[in-house]
Structure formats: C-alpha cells, structure tokens
Amino acid sequence: MAERITPRHENYSQWYIDIVLQAKLADYSPVKGCMVIRPRGYALWEKIQQIIDGMFKETGHSNAYFPILIPESFIQKEAEHVEGFAPECAVVTHAGGEELEEPLFLRPTSETIIWSMYKKWIQSYRDLPILINQWANVLRWEKRTRLFLRTTEFLWQEGHTAHATSEEAVEETLRMLNVYKKFAEEYMAIPVLTGKKSESEKFAGAVDTYTIEAMMQDKKALQAGTSHFLGQKFAKAFDVTYQTRDGNLEYVWATSWGVSTRLIGTLIMAHSDDKGLVIPPKLAPTEVVIIPIYKTGNKVKVVDYAKRVYESIKGSYSTEFDDDDQYSPGWKFTEWEIRGVPVRVEVGPKDMGADEVTLVRRDTGERTLVKVSQVVEKIKTLMEDIQNSLFLRALEFRKGNTRPISDYEEFKQYFESDGGFAESFWCGSSDCEERIKEETKTTIRVIPFNQPEKPGTCIVCGEKAEQQVVFARAY
Amino acid sequence: MAERITPRHENYSQWYIDIVLQAKLADYSPVKGCMVIRPRGYALWEKIQQIIDGMFKETGHSNAYFPILIPESFIQKEAEHVEGFAPECAVVTHAGGEELEEPLFLRPTSETIIWSMYKKWIQSYRDLPILINQWANVLRWEKRTRLFLRTTEFLWQEGHTAHATSEEAVEETLRMLNVYKKFAEEYMAIPVLTGKKSESEKFAGAVDTYTIEAMMQDKKALQAGTSHFLGQKFAKAFDVTYQTRDGNLEYVWATSWGVSTRLIGTLIMAHSDDKGLVIPPKLAPTEVVIIPIYKTGNKVKVVDYAKRVYESIKGSYSTEFDDDDQYSPGWKFTEWEIRGVPVRVEVGPKDMGADEVTLVRRDTGERTLVKVSQVVEKIKTLMEDIQNSLFLRALEFRKGNTRPISDYEEFKQYFESDGGFAESFWCGSSDCEERIKEETKTTIRVIPFNQPEKPGTCIVCGEKAEQQVVFARAY
Numbered sequence: 044m045a046e047r048i049t050p051r052h053e054n055y056s057q058w059y060i061d062i063v064l065q066a067k068l069a070d071y072s073p074v075k076g077c078m079v080i081r082p083r084g085y086a087l088w089e090k091i092q093q094i095i096d097g098m099f100k101e102t103g104h105s106n107a108y109f110p111i112l113i114p115e116s117f118i119q120k121e122a123e124h125v126e127g128f129a130p131e132c133a134v135v136t137h138a139g140g141e142e143l144e145e146p147l148f149l150r151p152t153s154e155t156i157i158w159s160m161y162k163k164w165i166q167s168y169r170d171l172p173i174l175i176n177q178w179a180n181v182l183r184w185e186k187r188t189r190l191f192l193r194t195t196e197f198l199w200q201e202g203h204t205a206h207a208t209s210e211e212a213v214e215e216t217l218r219m220l221n222v223y224k225k226f227a228e229e230y231m232a233i234p235v236l237t238g239k240k241s242e243s244e245k246f247a248g249a250v251d252t253y254t255i256e257a258m259m260q261d262k263k264a265l266q267a268g269t270s271h272f273l274g275q276k277f278a279k280a281f282d283v284t285y286q287t288r289d290g291n292l293e294y295v296w297a298t299s300w301g302v303s304t305r306l307i308g309t310l311i312m313a314h315s316d317d318k319g320l321v322i323p324p325k326l327a328p329t330e331v332v333i334i335p336i337y338k339t340g341n342k343v344k345v346v347d348y349a350k351r352v353y354e355s356i357k358g359s360y361s362t363e364f365d366d367d368d369q370y371s372p373g374w375k376f377t378e379w380e381i382r383g384v385p386v387r388v389e390v391g392p393k394d395m396g397a398d399e400v401t402l403v404r405r406d407t408g409e410r411t412l413v414k415v416s417q418v419v420e421k422i423k424t425l426m427e428d429i430q431n432s433l434f435l436r437a438l439e440f441r442k443g444n445t446r447p448i449s450d451y452e453e454f455k456q457y458f459e460s461d462g463g464f465a466e467s468f469w470c471g472s473s474d475c476e477e478r479i480k481e482e483t484k485t486t487i488r489v490i491p492f493n494q495p496e497k498p499g500t501c502i503v504c505g506e507k508a509e510q511q512v513v514f515a516r517a518y
Numbered sequence: 519m520a521e522r523i524t525p526r527h528e529n530y531s532q533w534y535i536d537i538v539l540q541a542k543l544a545d546y547s548p549v550k551g552c553m554v555i556r557p558r559g560y561a562l563w564e565k566i567q568q569i570i571d572g573m574f575k576e577t578g579h580s581n582a583y584f585p586i587l588i589p590e591s592f593i594q595k596e597a598e599h600v601e602g603f604a605p606e607c608a609v610v611t612h613a614g615g616e617e618l619e620e621p622l623f624l625r626p627t628s629e630t631i632i633w634s635m636y637k638k639w640i641q642s643y644r645d646l647p648i649l650i651n652q653w654a655n656v657l658r659w660e661k662r663t664r665l666f667l668r669t670t671e672f673l674w675q676e677g678h679t680a681h682a683t684s685e686e687a688v689e690e691t692l693r694m695l696n697v698y699k700k701f702a703e704e705y706m707a708i709p710v711l712t713g714k715k716s717e718s719e720k721f722a723g724a725v726d727t728y729t730i731e732a733m734m735q736d737k738k739a740l741q742a743g744t745s746h747f748l749g750q751k752f753a754k755a756f757d758v759t760y761q762t763r764d765g766n767l768e769y770v771w772a773t774s775w776g777v778s779t780r781l782i783g784t785l786i787m788a789h790s791d792d793k794g795l796v797i798p799p800k801l802a803p804t805e806v807v808i809i810p811i812y813k814t815g816n817k818v819k820v821v822d823y824a825k826r827v828y829e830s831i832k833g834s835y836s837t838e839f840d841d842d843d844q845y846s847p848g849w850k851f852t853e854w855e856i857r858g859v860p861v862r863v864e865v866g867p868k869d870m871g872a873d874e875v876t877l878v879r880r881d882t883g884e885r886t887l888v889k890v891s892q893v894v895e896k897i898k899t900l901m902e903d904i905q906n907s908l909f910l911r912a913l914e915f916r917k918g919n920t921r922p923i924s925d926y927e928e929f930k931q932y933f934e935s936d937g938g939f940a941e942s943f944w945c946g947s948s949d950c951e952e953r954i955k956e957e958t959k960t961t962i963r964v965i966p967f968n969q970p971e972k973p974g975t976c977i978v979c980g981e982k983a984e985q986q987v988v989f990a991r992a993y
Contacts, residue, residue: 073634074587074622082580082650089581105557106564110671111586111655112549112608133587133613135624139659140605147549149586149610149624159548169844175557180586180655184614196585369644 048381050317055261056189062311063190066320066381076188076195080304083382084191086328087307088198092178094230094326095200095302098222104174104202109156111180112147117155120280124154127247131184133195149182154248154273154299157203158281165205165295167286172215173205181303191308192265192518199303205295207285209274212296216272219300220253223268231306232323232433233257233313234441235267236464236513238491243473246299250274256489256513258441259312262463264488264515267309270300312518314406314433320383321406323433324426330360331422332384336372336391349390352400352415356388359419380405385429386422404429445513451502454514458483464515468508470501479503485514523856525792530736531664537786538665541795541856551663551670555779558857559666561803562782563673567653569705569801570675570777573697579649579677584631586655587622592630595755599629602722606659608670624657629723629748629774632678633756640680640770642761647690648680656778666783667740667993674778680770682760684749687771691747694775695728698743706781707798707908708732708788709916710742711939711988713966718948721774725749731964731988733916734787737938739963739990742784745775787993789881789908795858796881798908799901805835806897807859811847811866824865827875827890831863834894855880860904861897879904920988926977929989933958939990943974943983950978960989 046065049057063069068084080088096106112135119125128151135147150156157175164170182196202219206212220237227235235255245252249271257265275294278284284292314321324330333356335349346366353364363384365375372389379387387403394400400418402411406429413421444463448454454465469475469487479502480486490512501508521540524532538544543559555563571581587610594600607623625631632650639645657671677694681687695712702710710730720727724746732740750769753759759767789796799805808831810824821841828839838859840850847864854862862878869875875893877886881904888896919938923929929940944950944962954977955961965987976983 070635070638072585073589073592073631074585077585077587079585079635080583082582085581085583088583106560107557108555108560108563108673110547110549110552110554111657112552112671114548117548130615133610133622135608136611137621138608139661146612147608156548160545160554163545182586186614196587198583 048317048319051260058317059308059312060190062315062320062381063308066383068307068311068320069190071190074195076185078190078194078196080198083328084307087310087322087326088304090326090328091230091306092200095222095226096176096178098226099176099200099202102174102218102222104176104204106178107175108177108179109150109153109160111150113150113153113156115146115148117159118148120155121248121276123276124248124280128152128183133182133184150179151181151183152299152301153177153179153181153201154203154277154297155281158277158283158297161205161295162281162283165283165285168207168288171205171207171285171295172211174202174215175204176200176202189308189518191311192305194304197304199301201299201301204298205278205283206298207287207293207296209296212274212298213272216251216253216270216298216300219298220255220268220270223255223270223300223302226302227255227257227267228434230323230325231310231313232325232430232437233267233309234434234438236489236491238489240269241473241476241487241490241512243476244487246271248273248276249299250276254489257309257313258437258444258464258515259309259518260440261312262444262461262515264464264513264517265305265309265312266488266517267306268300268302271298273297273299308518313437315383318377319381321433322383322385324385324430327383327385328361329363329382329384330426331356331362331386331388332379333362333364333388333390334372334375334379335366336389341392345390345392345395348395352388352390352418355415356419356422360422386425388418406433449499449502454479454502455483458485458516462516464488464513466511466513467502468499469510469512470504470506470508471510472501472504475501475503479514483514485516487512488515488517489513523792523794526735533792534783534787535665537790537795537856538783541858543782543786543795544665546665549670551660553665553669553671555673558803559782562785562797562801563779565801565803566705566781567675570697570701571651571653573701574651574675574677577649577693577697579651579679582650582652583654584625584628584635584652586625588625588628588631590621590623592634593623595630596723596751598751599723599755603627603658608657608659625654626656626658627774627776628652628654628656628676629678629752629772630756633752633758633772636680636770637756637758640758640760643682643763646680646682646760646770647686649677649690650679651675651677664783664993666779666786668780672779674776676776677774679773680753680758681773682762682768682771684771687749687773688747691726691728691745691773691775694773695730695743695745698730698745698775698777701777702730702732702742703909705798705800706785706788707800707905707912708742708784709909709913711964711966713964713968715744716948716951716962716965716987718951719962721746723748723751724774725751729964732784732788733912733919733939733990734784734993735915736787737919737936737990739939739988739992740780740784740787741963741992742781743775743777746773748772748774783993788912790858793852794856796908797858797860799860799905802858802860803836804838804857804859805901806831806837806861806863807854808837808839808863808865809847809850809854810841811864816867820865820867820870823870827863827865827893830890831894831897835897861900863893881908924974924977929954929977930958933960933991937991939963939988940977941986941988942977944985944987945976945979945981945983946985947976947979950976954978954989958989960991962987963990963992964988
C-alpha cells in the first residue's frame with residue numbers, strides 16, 4: 044500500500060498493472076511469462092469457478108481430467124490444429140533422467156488427447172452425447188505477456204462434447220455461448236456482443252467459432268470466452284465413429300468451449316477506477332468491511348458497538364472486521380478501496396449514540412446513514428444497486444463508443460482519434476480483412492447474430508456486403 | 519458392464535483394477551503412466567476437494583496458484599530436495615519453437631517456486647504467518663504405475679506455510695496432520711495411524727515428516743497423507759528472512775502438507791467388495807438410486823408411483839431415478855452396485871399397493887421395507903449406519919491384523935504367511951531398517967505418537983530400543 048496507482052488517463056496499461064499488483068491479485072514469477080495468482084486473485088477465480096461450474100452442471104455436464112502431456116503425433120493429426128498450436132507449445136523431451144522416445148507437448152488445449160479417449164468410449168449412439176468439462180492449467184508460449192490477460196501458463200475450463208448429429212452439436216455450441224453471455228452480464232456486470240468469428244480469427248480446428256466480446260474502459264475489445272463448433276474434424280483425425288440406430292457407421296460431431304483466468308483481467312479493466320479494484324457484488328469474495336473509528340479514549344466502546352454490528356451482518360454477507368490498531372481509519376479506507384470491497388461500514392462514536400452506521404458504496408463513494416436495525420436490508424439493496432449500475436455504466440459506455448461507419452476515411456479517423464467499436468459492412472474477403480488490419484490495427488471482433496435488414500457496401504473495397512461486423516482494436 | 523470383477527481372494531491387484539475400470543472411475547491414457555480421471559472418479563475427487571478445502575479455510579488458509587514450470591536451478595538449491603526429486607522430474611527443454619536457455623522442470627512439488635515468491639513477500643514479522651494452499655497437478659516420473667495409487671501425473675493439494683517461530687510451524691504441521699486424520703476417519707471411514715516417519719522414509723527436504731497410515735483389505739499399508747515440518751531449510755536455500763519485533767533478522771520457518779487423488783485409490787481398496795465399489799455415504803456423489811420394477815402392463819402406474827417417491831427424496835439426497843427401458847431391474851441392481859451408490863430404493867407393484875418401498879444397503883445387502891412417509895428419515899438413519907459400520911469394520915480388520923512382535927523369527931514368519939501390521943521395537947539405526955526391508959520387504963510405516971511406557975529391544979539387532987514402530991508391506 045501507500046504506493047500510487049497510476050491514473051487511467053495518464054497510462055491505462057500501467058494503471059492496470061498497478062491495480063493487479065497493489066490489490067495483490069497476482070505477481071510476476073521467476074519464470075518468464077508465467078504469473079503467480081495470489082490469494083485475493085485466486086478467491087476471485089474460486090467465485091467464478093463456483094458459479095460457472097454450477098451453470099455447467101445445470102446444463103448436464105460433468106467434470107473429468109485428462110493428462111497435461113500430449114504426444115507430438117497427436118497434435119499433428121488435425122492439420123489446422125497443428126498449424127495453430129504447435130508453434131506455441133512447450134515440449135518435454137526428457138523425464139526420469141532419460142530422453143523420451145517421443146517428445147510430449149504440454150497441452151495448449153486438449154482436443155487431441157480427449158478425442159483419443161473418446162475413440163475408446165464411443166461405439167454406439169447409446170454412448171452419446173458425451174458432455175465433459177475439464178478445469179485445468181494450459182500452456183501457450185506467448186512472446187508478449189500481461190498479468191491475467193495473456194500468460195504462458197493460465198487456468199481455464201475447457202468443455203469437450205461429442206454428439207450424434209450436427210444439429211445437436213451446433214445447439215450445444217450456442218447453449219454454452221449463452222452460458223458465457225449470462226455469466227458475463229449477470230455476474231461480471233459486463234455487457235457482451237455475441238456472434239461468430241471470421242475465418243482468420245477462429246479457433247485452429249473449428250468449423251465455426253462463436254465469441255463473447257466486451258469493451259474495456261480504454262475502448263479496446265476483449266474476447267472473454269469462445270465456443271467452437273468443431274464439426275467432424277477431430278472425429279476424423281482420431282477415427283471416432285458410432286453406430287447409428289439403423290446400424291450405420293458415422294463420424295461423431297464435436298464442440299469445445301472455454302473461459303480462463305483472463306476473465307479476472309476483464310473484470311479489472313471493465314470496472315475498476317483510479318482508487319483501485321471495483322468488484323461486482325455477486326463476485327466479491329469479501330462483500331462488506333466494517334471499520335470502527337475511534338480514539339484511545341473511546342476505543343473499547345466503539346469497537347464493542349462495531350462488533351455488535353458485525354455480528355448482525357456476518358451471517359448474511361461475507362464480512363471482514365478491521366480493528367487493526369496499527370493503521371488509521373483513513374489508511375484503511377484507502378486499503379479496502381484498493382481491494383474493491385463493494386460496501387464499507389463506518390462505525391464512529393456519533394453513530395453509536397444514534398444507533399446508526401454509515402454505509403459507503405465502493406463504486407460511487409456515496410454515503411448513507413442507516414439504523415443498525417435496518418443495516419442488513421439496506422446492504423442488500425445497495426449490493427443490487429451496485430451490481431446493476433456497474434452493468435448499466437458499462438453498457439452506456441459501450442453504446443457511447445460504438446459508431447456505425449460506412450466510409451473508410453471516417454473509419455481511419457475514428458481509430459486515429461478516440462476509437463471504440465465500429466459497426467461496418469464487410470464483403471467477407473480475407474484481403475479486405477487483412478488490409479484494414481494493416482492500415483488501422485483493427486480486427487473483426489465479431490459478426491453479430493443481429494444483422495441489419497438491408498445489405499450494405501464493404502467498408503474497404505466498396506463491393507456489396509451481406510454482413511455488418513464489429514471492428515475494434517483488441518487485447 | 520457384464521464383465522466379471524475378479525474376486526479379491528483370487529487376485530487382489532486385478533480386483534482393484536477391475537473396479538476402477540468397470541465403475542468407470544478412471545482409464546489408461548495414451549501417455550504411459552498418466553491416467554484419465556473419468557466423470558465418476560472426478561465426482562469423488564470433487565467431494566473430497568470440497569470437504570478438505572472447507573477444513574483448510576476453517577483453519578485460516580487461502581488458496582493460490584504458482585507456475586507448474588520450475589527453473590532447474592531452483593530445484594538444486596536445497597541439497598536433499600534435489601537428490602530426492604530431480605531424478606523423477608519431467609523436463610521442458612524447448613518452447614515456442616526454440617531451445618530454452620535454462621531447462622524448466624514440471625513441478626514434482628512446489629516448495630522451491632513458492633519459497634522464491636515468499637522471499638519477495640516476506641520482510642517483517644507483520645507479513646507472517648503465510649498460510650497458503652494450492653490445488654494443482656504435479657508430475658513424478660514413476661517406473662511402475664497403478665491407477666490412482668501411483669501415476670506420473672496426479673492431482674493434489676499442497677499447503678505451504680511460513681512462520682516466525684519453530685513452535686508455530688510445528689503446531690501447524692500437526693494441526694494439518696489432524697485435519698487429514700479427521701477427514702480420513704470421519705469422511706472416508708478409514709481409521710489411520712498417526713505419527714512420524716523414519717529418516718529414510720521422510721520427505722526430501724523435511725526435518726520431520728508426519729503421516730496418516732491406513733490398512734487396506736490385503737493387509738498392506740497405504741500412506742494416505744503427509745505433513746512436513748521443514749524447519750528453516752527452504753528459507754535458507756532461498757534466503758528468506760524477516761525482521762522480528764525487536765529488529766533482528768531471522769530465517770523463516772516452514773511447513774508443507776499434501777493429499778492427492780491417491781485418496782480415491784485408498785477409498786476403493788479400503789471398502790469395496792467383489793460386487794464393485796463401496797462408497798461411504800458422506801463422500802457419495804450419488805447417495806440414492808431409485809429403481810422401479812415393472813412389467814409392460816403395469817409400467818405407467820409403477821413408474822408414476824416411483825416418481826412420487828423420487829420427488830419426496832430428491833430434495834434431501836443426491837438421487838438418481840433409473841427407469842431406462844433398455845435394461846432389466848437385475849441388470850440395474852448389478853450396475854448400481856458396481857458404482858457403489860450407498861442406498862438403493864426398489865419400487866415394485868406390491869410396494870405400491872402397501873404404500874411402501876424397499877431400501878437396500880450397498881455395504882451389507884440388507885433389505886428393509888418402509889412406508890413412503892418415513893423413507894427420508896429412514897434413509898438418513900441408514901446412511902449414518904453405513905458410514906459408521908464401514909469405519910468399524912475397517913477398524914476391526916486393522917485390529918485383527920495388527921500384532922505386537924518382539925522376535926525376529928516370528929516377524930519373518932508373520933510376513934511369510936498372512937502379514938499385516940507388526941508393532942515392534944526398533945533401535946533407530948538405519949542399518950537395522952535397511953536389513954529388515956531387504957529380508958522381509960517391510961518398511962517402517964510410522965513411529966506412532968502413542969508409545970508404550972517401557973522401552974524394549976530392537977526387533978533386528980536386539981539392542982535396547984526406545985521406540986516402538988509399525989512395520990508393514992506397503993503401496
């Protein structure tokens with residue numbers, strides 16, 4: 044503490060790093076590109092896991108665990124997959140004091156090892172669907188890393204499902220995309236755009252990749268989760284067929300979908316401010332902090348009173364009681380603001396006399412005096428207010444920074460000045476996509492499900508274009 | 519299903535593997551020595567995690583996550599640690615298409631990487647204690663592997679704590695040993711011996727290793743969890759000092775402790791029978807299965823009635839309703855016995871007439887007819903009975919197969935015939951320990967906390983011996 048957090052307007056990237064380090068969410072590790080997730084960061088991950096895992100189970104999925112080690116030959120079985128992932132793999136060549144006969148890759152994702160097992164487990168339509176999820180660490184050798192957002196090793200979940208028909212697999216792909224959207228919007232309080240990725244942005248090995256895309260406070264886009272329809276590519280690569288009801292042999296259909304510790308970075312970038320972390324109440328490991336304000340003379344009385352308040356709150360909310368004598372109340376306010384606890388309860392001698400306490404919202408700083416008898420109920424209302432207003436603020440921000448643009452010069456100017464999301468028509472050619480990326484550093488973030496009724500003309504080449512897409516600079 | 523489970527008396531090892539595979543707890547993977555934990559096995563692990571994690575949090579610990587990659591030079595900083603672990607490490611030599619400057623080991627355990635971070639985080643007595651736990655995968659290159667019990671990659675938790683004094687660290691070591699004992703006995707229904715390991719059996723880098731030791735049904739011992747007092751060894755290796763209250767600089771004291779997916783193997787070996795898995799109710803992912811028994815003519819009525827029973831139970835217990843038409847009731851009984859579900863509810867046309875159902879205990883096969891109005895209550899009692907009787911049966915079994923032996927010839931005969939646990943005095947010399955291991959294949963499993971009042975004579979050399987220890991063959 045007591046270090047300064049760089050303000051957002053001064054240096055957004057540094058602001059982000061300052062928050063991660065000062066709120067003690069994560070730290071740099073001795074291994075380049077790998078991070079250490081500290082207890083406060085991990086507590087956020089546990090909340091995320093708990094909620095998403097519940098949503099997976101409600102939709103019929105079970106967890107399992109597959110080896111982190113994948114034979115080199117497996118990665119090479121699916122042509123696009125190897126091209127996308129082999130260059131960023133870490134490779135084990137020695138173990139137990141000997142050189143291995145075949146190098147083993149550390150999983151960058153688990154399609155290959157999982158489909159090698161599905162081959163064993165699937166014979167008949169009776170064995171389908173398989174709805175499995177895995178919580179695991181994965182490794183991708185990244186050149187430029189940033190705590191939470193892009194690290195060599197990260198934690199994630201990866202769902203891998205097997206289905207009898209294409210329709211079922213597509214339905215599953217979209218079902219899980221909607222689970223992610225619901226989680227992002229209702230729990231993280233982050234509005235997301237949903238839709239498809241372009242060919243060049245899709246997962247290596249997917250037929251179609253769907254995404255939830257969010258806007259950060261610097262107006263850049265962040266891909267927060269993806270859901271892939273894999274067609275029969277991995278079934279063919281691993282020769283996984285099943286006997287249909289009428290006795291034919293057919294290849295199995297697949298999906299995969301994942302979110303990672305990147306969500307923690309997303310959360311920080313979406314809501315936090317120059318004082319520190321801001322956590323939506325539904326994800327806050329600590330929901331309330333109580334800080335007694337006293338002098339030497341009245342300490343015992345005030346702390347006793349504050350403890351009674353604590354007793355009445357702690358059954359309803361995850362609450363910390365901070366009566367550490369080493370620090371002043373002002374120091375504590377700053378410290379708990381850095382940590383992002385949604386509601387602070389201040390208890391001073393005046394409050395004691397009136398049977399009151401002061402509630403302070405982390406997001407707005409707004410102060411409310413309430414009777415102790417109403418404190419639990421009032422906190423409930425406050426929490427709901429904070430959750431909603433964080434979402435609305437983020438939604439307004441995105442709306443205010445999204446512009447339909449049909450002229451390429453205007454497009455360039457937009458991204459040379461403030462930027463944001465641009466809604467523009469695109470003809471679908473990779474040449475145009477490549478050119479706009481080179482000239483403006485923007486990419487197609489998503490081809491939204493919601494499309495305008497009328498076609499338009501491509502922002503780059505001016506040809507007729509069927510689809511409107513969202514361009515932005517991105518993390 | 520329909521495969522035969524090898525009976526225990528025929529081939530205990532094969533019986534174990536048959537259960538793991540037929541109950542679909544785990545499967546062999548394409549990577550030698552690594553296993554796939556299938557959904558039913560992972561559901562057990564989730565139960566174990568949930569309960570133990572709660573116990574860790576109650577005792578003040580937080581979870582965090584450290585990188586799986588450890589620089590070779592780190593492993594080498596603690597002399598005993600490198601000797602113990604380096605030979606069984608897997609090594610990453612290439613990543614991102616290039617050879618690494620320094621090889622990176624996949625963690626066999628995380629003391630070194632964690633203490634390199636503690637050096638950053640600890641300056642003063644105010645920073646202590648640090649009470650961190652990590653849930654993670656670890657890799658140890660094993661020559662002979664067995665599903666769950668010994669695999670190249672396994673899942674575990676590893677606690678790593680840092681303290682200001684030796685006393686606090688020892689207290690923590692024993693506190694966590696007791697957490698493990700409580701979990702083993704109250705949840706796994708497995709009685710354990712607790713005490714210290716001999717020098718030759720302790721953790722590489724520990725001052726003292728404490729263990730919980732269980733007896734399997736083949737009378738072999740199994741080390742189910744360990745807790746280590748590490749002294750200042752890792753603090754010295756990584757130069758981690760703290761400023762005391764009076765301004766001196768001292769090395770920090772450490773503990774580490776862990777249990778792993780080995781617990782699942784322990785659970786199987788302790789309780790299961792020739793029909794399949796037996797799971798203590800407190801750890802059963804599915805607690806009750808309801809099987810309607812009907813013929814074509816009365817199907818609708820019986821299934822309706824069974825569903826009403828299901829509705830009345832499912833709020834109280836994790837319950838499955840099996841009305842799959844493809845299989846006969848007999849087939850289903852066998853299948854759910856293999857899976858180890860503690861209580862089966864049979865619902866037939868006769869029961870329906872009498873407003874009754876039949877409850878069948880998985881552990882004894884005992885059948886009880888109960889009124890539907892009492893079924894929830896009766897299941898509760900049954901569950902408690904099963905939990906208790908599994909523990910008592912295991913306790914009786916251990917008692918019946920533990921013998922105090924003071925004569926070496928008798929000792930040899932004991933282990934040439936049936937074997938079990940032998941309580942014998944040991945002089946403390948590693949020569950005697952080595953000799954008895956070579957001659958009888960037994961090891962010192964534990965030096966129990968509870969010691970006889972009088973000293974005795976060493977089972978091997980006949981010299982005066984202060985401590986009685988437990989010898990056994992072990993997994």
